[in-house]
Amino acid sequence: MNSSSSSKLIEEAVDQMSSLPGIGRKTALRLVLHLLDRETHEISRFSNSFTKLKSEIKFCKKCRNISDDELCSICNAKGRDHSLICVVQDIRDILAIESTSQYFGSYHVLGGVISPMDGIGPNDLNITSLIERVSENDISEIIIALKGNMEGETTGFYLFRKLSPFQTKVTTIARGIAVGDDLEYADEISLGRSILNRSPYSDSVAK
Amino acid sequence: MNSSSSSKLIEEAVDQMSSLPGIGRKTALRLVLHLLDRETHEISRFSNSFTKLKSEIKFCKKCRNISDDELCSICNAKGRDHSLICVVQDIRDILAIESTSQYFGSYHVLGGVISPMDGIGPNDLNITSLIERVSENDISEIIIALKGNMEGETTGFYLFRKLSPFQTKVTTIARGIAVGDDLEYADEISLGRSILNRSPYSDSVAK
Numbered sequence: 483m484n485s486s487s488s489s490k491l492i493e494e495a496v497d498q499m500s501s502l503p504g505i506g507r508k509t510a511l512r513l514v515l516h517l518l519d520r521e522t523h524e525i526s527r528f529s530n531s532f533t534k535l536k537s538e539i540k541f542c543k544k545c546r547n548i549s550d551d552e553l554c555s556i557c558n559a560k561g562r563d564h565s566l567i568c569v570v571q572d573i574r575d576i577l578a579i580e581s582t583s584q585y586f587g588s589y590h591v592l593g594g595v596i597s598p599m600d601g602i603g604p605n606d607l608n609i610t611s612l613i614e615r616v617s618e619n620d621i622s623e624i625i626i627a628l629k630g631n632m633e634g635e636t637t638g639f640y641l642f643r644k645l646s647p648f649q650t651k652v653t654t655i656a657r658g659i660a661v662g663d664d665l666e667y668a669d670e671i672s673l674g675r676s677i678l679n680r681s682p683y684s685d686s687v688a689k
Numbered sequence: 690m691n692s693s694s695s696s697k698l699i700e701e702a703v704d705q706m707s708s709l710p711g712i713g714r715k716t717a718l719r720l721v722l723h724l725l726d727r728e729t730h731e732i733s734r735f736s737n738s739f740t741k742l743k744s745e746i747k748f749c750k751k752c753r754n755i756s757d758d759e760l761c762s763i764c765n766a767k768g769r770d771h772s773l774i775c776v777v778q779d780i781r782d783i784l785a786i787e788s789t790s791q792y793f794g795s796y797h798v799l800g801g802v803i804s805p806m807d808g809i810g811p812n813d814l815n816i817t818s819l820i821e822r823v824s825e826n827d828i829s830e831i832i833i834a835l836k837g838n839m840e841g842e843t844t845g846f847y848l849f850r851k852l853s854p855f856q857t858k859v860t861t862i863a864r865g866i867a868v869g870d871d872l873e874y875a876d877e878i879s880l881g882r883s884i885l886n887r888s889p890y891s892d893s894v895a896k
Contacts, residue, residue: 488762489746489755489756489757491741491742491745491746491757492742492746492755494738494741494742495738495739495742497738498734498738498739499738501735502719502720502723502724503719503720503723504716504719505720509711511784512710512781513710513711513712514739514742515779515780516709516710517709517739517742517743518742518743518746518755520743520745522744525705525739525743526740527705527741528705528708528735528739529736529739529740530736531698531701531702531705531706531727531731532702532705532721532724532732532735532736533732533736534698534701535698535701535702535721535724535725536724536725536729537729538698538808539696539698539699539725548696548699548725549696550696550697550698553690554696560703566716572722573722574718574719574722579800584792594701634813647875665876682861
């Protein structure tokens with residue numbers, strides 16, 4: 483089944499829907515026809531949610547997380563340890579870490595990683611604002627939580643050097659074998675790191 | 690990763706995106722954040738394509754296919770055989786049949802099938818307009834191309850009885866084993882029908 487229909491309006495809607503990542507034209511057509519079955523006000527609400535999001539969304543002036551106000555709900559939270567900063571690539575990482583319920587500090591969103599191949603240098607990221615936060619506040623620890631690929635490691639090392647003058651503790655999240663994974667199927671680099679960064683038995687089991 | 694973010698705007702957009710069939714909240718969040726990365730005018734174009742579709746779409750007054758004009762491109766086409774009517778459940782079926790390039794007649798969209806369980810009776814479907822088409826035009830054959838389930842068969846039989854006064858040939862699409870399927874894994878009903886409705890060897894191979 484292809485999606486060439488007799489209507490330019492359907493074509494345009496399918497074009498737009500299939501421009502989303504992971505949505506092919508066949509799925510897009512199914513979604514568009516589903517939308518077409520809805521009431522007009524429901525479709526307006528569907529469409530408006532995206533334009534409103536773009537026009538009204540703010541970025542937290544402290545951590546660059548998305549926010550409805552000047553400061554995001556995490557930077558505004560009283561129960562959190564604001565002397566801890568966890569540096570992440572984007573807001574998806576915040577959501578992922580928040581869902582673990584294991585971290586109660588603040589965040590800093592870089593907005594990407596250094597990637598010469600994509601033309602992204604340190605000045606394209608929210609690094610200056612991170613340095614300012616560290617120099618102007620009493621920060622006890624900076625946790626670098628970036629992807630374990632070359633760009634992530636490069637960015638982590640760059641940050642580590644930039645932050646070294648401040649005498650603040652800089653740490654990075656543990657790399658190793660995922661909980662429940664078989665050792666024999668793990669890649670050598672992760673397995674090697676998990677041996678190098680081994681921890682006392684009681685510590686790792688307690689958590 | 691859950692999608693509870695610090696922003697009500699994101700929440701609303703994720704709610705709307707995940708209201709589409711087959712899109713979970715995790716995928717919806719990924720799609721919404723992808724949209725957020727786009728330019729404002731691109732998001733407007735995305736959103737407008739759906740509201741515009743709903744407000745401007747017309748239904749072909751002859752066959753009830755969706756259309757940009759009074760008559761759809763199929764009913765308007767000169768090269769097609771308008772004495773043939775293929776009766777389908779919805780416009781997806783038209784697209785599916787069109788993509789086979791084996792049919793060059795016209796269509797009639799019922800808009801559903803008779804389903805007492807869902808409270809859909811004959812009067813909720815475009816059956817009256819089909820009867821009118823058959824009585825007012827010179828129709829040589831009506832091909833019933835509905836789903837092979839109970840509702841489809843019931844609707845087919847209802848149409849067959851309604852159309853019998855017109856002396857027009859009424860046919861139904863062949864049911865049987867799909868091309869390339871193993872006989873041993875086929876369901877008994879399809880296999881039984883494929884034997885009952887067997888055709889001369891040369892006919893089925895030529896096509």
